[in-house]
Amino acid sequence: MTTLSAAARRAAARADHLDRAAACPANRLLDRLGDKWAPLVLRALADGPLRYNALSRTVAGASQKMLTQTLRALERDGFLRRTAAPGVPARVDYALTPLAESLLPLLDSLASWAEENMPRVDRSRAAYDTRRG
Amino acid sequence: MTTLSAAARRAAARADHLDRAAACPANRLLDRLGDKWAPLVLRALADGPLRYNALSRTVAGASQKMLTQTLRALERDGFLRRTAAPGVPARVDYALTPLAESLLPLLDSLASWAEENMPRVDRSRAAYDTRRG
DNA sequence: CTGTATCCCGGTTGATACTG
DNA sequence: CAGTATCAACCGGGATACAG
Numbered sequence A, B: 001m002t003t004l005s006a007a008a009r010r011a012a013a014r015a016d017h018l019d020r021a022a023a024c025p026a027n028r029l030l031d032r033l034g035d036k037w038a039p040l041v042l043r044a045l046a047d048g049p050l051r052y053n054a055l056s057r058t059v060a061g062a063s064q065k066m067l068t069q070t071l072r073a074l075e076r077d078g079f080l081r082r083t084a085a086p087g088v089p090a091r092v093d094y095a096l097t098p099l100a101e102s103l104l105p106l107l108d109s110l111a112s113w114a115e116e117n118m119p120r121v122d123r124s125r126a127a128y129d130t131r132r133g
Numbered sequence C: 001c002t003g004t005a006t007c008c009c010g011g012t013t014g015a016t017a018c019t020g
Numbered sequence D: 001c002a003g004t005a006t007c008a009a010c011c012g013g014g015a016t017a018c019a020g
Helices: A004-022 A025-034 A038-045 A052-058 A064-076 A098-130 B002-024 B026-032 B037-047 B052-058 B064-076 B098-130
Strands: A080-085 A090-096 B080-085 B091-096
Touching: A004 A025, A004 A038, A025 A038, A025 B037, A025 B098, A038 A052, A038 A064, A038 A098, A038 B026, A052 A064, A052 A090, A064 A080, A064 B098, A080 B080, A090 B002, A098 B026, A098 B064, A098 B098, B002 B026, B026 B037, B037 B052, B037 B064, B037 B091, B037 B098, B052 B064, B052 B091, B064 B080, B091 B098
Parallel strands: none
Antiparallel strands: A080 A090, B080 B091
């Protein structure tokens, strides 16, 4: 037991920190936003509701599976409202909720920062890679 | 060839959109920030430079490998400055660059939004899961 | 049109061990 | 102290086929 305690304590400490990190609201938000397709979907809907098919054309990079998966996740989190109109063919609209709309300005800020500063990042990266091989 | 053209065109269109998405500065930024450990490291260094070991304690959830990997990536992108002092034992400091510091306010904004709104997300999620099984 | 179900590959992550 | 190396596991994500 004493021989295990050191490793055990480290493991416990790590689990603890992982929990804290997972519990941190900011990290949880970044987890969502870090998702490959979620930001694209959000932006696609910023100008107004769209139907599934229109979304799949706007976010053309995403496979059917990933698009649906992303939509479900965003709906579950309360960022999207899904409205299904029965009939044949089926018709489903997706729209941003007020919650999502309150997030858009932040995404815009990020986009602005990115547009202004990513070139710097690119140069830094190129320089770094040159110093190496 | 005609039998392939439809699928081929779809594939091309998808590749095209993928390229565009990958080229978008905002997406590239979110890719970095979506990284599991990068935001934690950035926040850990917000109060001042830290040595490797101090970082590994602050960001205790990360394995050695992931911490090093994250630090390298951030350094390459010009967010971190790495200062190695020769000698035994070795001593290495990591500090934010002005570029990274200019990003901190945005991260703070995100954190504020998250703190205020993530509870809402949690409730939405719980409600969604209740409606289902 | 709007999805769901299945298979599967590749990259990312983590555990562990070793080094200057 | 500050890493590097290697290996195994996991999982995100795409292709494909099928369904209401």
